[in-house]
Amino acid sequence: MTFLRLPLLAWIVIAIALGIVTGPVMPEWLGNVFLTYNSVFSGLLGFSVPLIIIGLVTPAIAELGRGAGRWLGLTAAIAYASTILAGLLAYAVSRWIFTPVMSDRSLEALTEGSGSGLTPYFTVASSPSGSPTEIVLPPALEVMTALVLAFVVGIGLTAIRPSILLKAAVEFRTVIESLIRHVIVPALPLYIFGIFMDLARSGEAVDVVGRFVVVVAVSFGLTLVVLLLQYAAAGAIAGVNPLRALWNMRDAYGTALGTSSSAATIPVTLESVKRNRVSDAVAGFVVPLCATIHLSGSMVKITCFSIAILLITGGPVELGSYLPFILMLGVMMIAAPGVPGGAIAAAAGLLTSMLGFGETEVGLMFALYIALDSFGTATNVTGDGAIALVINRLARGRIGEDSEQQDAVRT
Template identity: 40%
Template structure:
């Protein structure tokens, strides 16, 4: 039977702990070598991931409807930013209390030297990748730039294949190397204690944010939010199993179309779009994790100004990455390094925590799409004539999805 990502992550974590406790010196050095090599490879791909996702998303979105598209993306971005701010505020209050026992700094590669050290520098910086993605994405949507727009989308598809075929399968090995080092240095138990408490905090805040989203959506739309929430439950549990917003999109679209007060044209437009631009659950998790890991690895909470900058940039670079299992964390690695100064050990801790809860973060993203649809429906649901023109491409996508499922 083929194992899913979470069992593989747990196996990697367990193997790393065993190696750290019982492994000979040469094996610890081998895990340090894996830490260095895999860490450098992941860092090499980060600017490419940011460029591919952001440029392709701008290319695809800019060719679609104007007001409806702008409103939906704007609401999704605001919701994501507010979720991050909420998570950060709670983390600043709560995390120092349960992280005191493990607040010592965690240094990478302090036990034994790696057998091989190979530096693989990225081809560009994180901000350079983001700016280039915006420029190329905008340029590919101007005039008749069909070759450029096709190349941008194909490059995004290629990077997605790299993530699915190489980076995500390598993450359990990377985590095994990280935890072997933590165990050998005697820092395992404090770290794991914090991880357990942090996971509970993340799941609790995700539930609170879902309640907040639907409460606000009900007030704005003047409709019963429980009806939409109940309809989205199958999509929520599907997302937990697939850990992919893109894969779950067919289920969320089908469920949204069953809600009586939601215009089907709105559902056809909003659900596929939000599967790529709405990530309140994943982004909140990354924010809380970043604050906690910063305390663990750097001995203190990051300045509030840095976290605000991190959140604002995070909402941009995550566009499109939510469709790939683990894509949210991978796309965020660049700003974790450039903004918060994370090293390989800190990145490994981030990946371990995020991947273990990724199914819940994805489910929160997907379930929250229903609340976004309620708000959009309130302002655009009766504009039938305009929607005919604005959602035509999305309607075709929706019909193709339904035909494929039949």
């Protein structure tokens, strides 16, 4: 029973190790079974992505309407800018460090037709290709259609209080979170095992792991750099010692390492923020809001990992082609903090539609993201404290006054 309760990261590590070890000696018939499983999982994920977008993004945007007047827009703008700047920093560092290491395009096993000699017994695809062993499972909506629909409905619901549709959206979010938590995430280790088993048969697995150890190390280092920059800026604006303010957030950082959820860490983040002499009104407003919309750590990880994969596979990494992905990713991830590993599930649609990632690339993104999931979450919640310092300096107690005035008007 203790073995079954291992954290997801441990299962991912076990799956990668077993895939590398058993791949070369795997019987062909059994290898085909695992590739069939991977095809089914990939088809289910592709079908689920539009539902994940609608189920998570719609209520997340609708609930942003609850706030303290104009401070909502200011806080959201600062959080979004922080997330995008973190992505741009990760992009620049990744291009600089990873290009000489990753760009020889030698890992052909990451593309279609790896040469392992294995083929699934049947495949699940989103569009027909004419194969007699193919099951077509098209998604209900295209990814961008689902995203636009989520924004239209979510923004519309901010003006309707109370709303039966909002209640339905929140309940649908519960269904989608359950799908992620109880179906997609538990199925990941076996999916990743199949990927590395296939890579091992083609002789590429060790090279893949060796290269991505560098990516993981750089990503972790960048999360620390992002925190130092955030608190340097917040300290300059709020007139406080940035290193002391960052140290005061240590409990929030540590708790997030254990929970891998910004939402679950909110009570500890609130107490940590108040140690920096942020008012109760500002802390109670900024921390829950930023737990939903501020994901600089998650942005760093996804940017570093996706750039590395693009360099390996020879995909486009120019800023002009990659910047739209960063901008959209900053919006997409506002729905993710409630579910451990939810950010990469929400980003899967953009990875396929905007970066052209296939089944293997998306599987590697899941494995890499989960490897640093808790550290990215810890960066997210600790960075919320920097935003709280800025808003506290700008507001000077006016957030509480604005809320009281709005309540008086409604009464």
